[in-house]
Amino acid sequence: MQYYYLFILLVLVLLHGLSHGLGIDQASRLRALRGKRLGGERSSDDGRWEVLDMEDEGFFDSGKMEDDLIEGGLPGQPSGVLFKQYAGYVTVNELKGRNLFYYFAEAAEDPSSKPLLLWLNGGPGCSSLGVGAMVEIGPFGVKPDGKTLYLRPYAWNKVANTLFLESPVGVGFSYSNDSFEYNENGDKRTAQDTYTFLINWFRRFPHYKNRDFYIMGESYAGFYIPELADTIIKRNMKAVSSSIIHLKGIMIGNGIMNDLTDNRGYYDYLWTHALISDITHRGLVEYCKFPDSYECKKLEDHIELEVGLIDFYNIYAPVCIRSSNSSRKPRRHGGFDPCEADYVLRYLNLPQVQEALHANRTKIPYAWEVCSSVITSWTDSPSTMFPIYKRLISSGLHILIYSGDVDAVVSVVGTRYSINALGLKVIKPWHPWSENTKVVGGYRVVYDGLTFATIRGAGHEVPRFQPRRAFALMESFVAGK
Secondary structure, eight states: OHHHHHHHHHHHHHTTTOSTTOSOOHHHHHHHHHHHHTSSOOOTTTTOOOOOOOOGGGOSOOOOGGGGBOTTOSTTOOTTOOSOEEEEEEEEETTTTEEEEEEEEOOSSOGGGSOEEEEEOOTTTBOIIIIIIIIIISSEEEOTTSSOEEEOTTOGGGTSEEEEEEOSTTSTTOEESSGGGGGGOOHHHHHHHHHHHHHHHHHHSGGGTTSOEEEEEETTHHHHHHHHHHHHHHHHHHSOGGGOOOEEEEEEESOOOBHHHHHHHHHHHHHHTTSSOHHHHHHHHHHTTSTTSHHHHHHHHHHHHHHOSOOTTSTTSOOOOOOSOTTOOOOOBTTBOTTHHHHHHHHHTSHHHHHHTTOOTTOOSSOOOSBOSSOOOOOOOOSBSHHHHHHHHHHTOEEEEEEETTOSTTOHHHHHHHHHHHTOOEEEEEEEEOSSSSSOOEEEEEESSOEEEEETTOOSSHHHHOHHHHHHHHHHHHTTO
């Protein structure tokens, strides 16, 4: 089984950086994972999930908050920034030397009264610092020079204290003293290490221990987040009061949920949006009932030939066309820069930036990457989140699932198929929602146990493509609306 997942991750590494000109390959990795893991062999769990017993060595004193303060702010940041920023490492396994890197931006105003938000990106293997913080919801974005930062108008730290974690080890600046550990990553250990990180982080930042806590993210975090929430809820039942995490809700954007419905939604979305032919769609529907068949694999390979060079994250967005002509200015599209991930890559590899972040102090033998190329194996991945969602709903957890409606990879169609398969009762039927204007921002339906919302005109990384609408949705969710 491990060799099967090794093959999957090798495919993902080969696709690294080839995600239709974007430089962020959460979507490429998901498409590769979908194409390979539906082909017969699966995780030994086959959808079953159990919270692992925690390793005793995971809990220990984890340093001082003051040591992680970013004195004077990040290099190149605008003047007049008053909120505090922290960054550094938290050890999650002392014996193996697994250390996870985090970046934390306190709320811009009155952080002592604001909730705490943990953001997780997917992949598996993509950086929440590079994508989540620097491209989507963090306080700063990187300018085209790769050296200076701009203030993001709809940064989420205007509403919450925002914590970004590079997980698992091998992602971004996170590392292990034992390089063989990078081949032992999987869903179970990722959930375990993230939980251990949180326990130790709260010891470092004790004044946040009793805050309302939310987990948010996207893409493969559609597995990470429910798995982590399930772990927290079960551990809270056994924890002493000092280790209880006050989890209030989870918010997942364009996240995978269930292999069969996700896959069906992918095919149907491509066809209904005139990206593949009738013949190819009919073939996918007929032959991919058995995804390990030769016919299905041939049709899957043919999809990219038919679709051509577009951004699968956002089928209507421009792609980043890299040029050797350094005088050529990047093409912006309504405030969206398709080459922004390139600027982040340059910025986070600057020595002065890594020094300010207290990162890479052990001099890891590879450059920081948006999505990791050192993770070449993935040991476990369930086929569905349905059993976990049923437990989370029973626990009373506040759940919002949202979809940007121009993402082809984890499409709004597949997410609707998945939610329908849960068989939940509709409490408030489909209706439009808007943010401070009369213009429709998307559509929403409230079920008994969760809310589903669409964001009109948004791609796979919703805050990147529709920042104001994403901000409004998050603000409403945190307010309990």
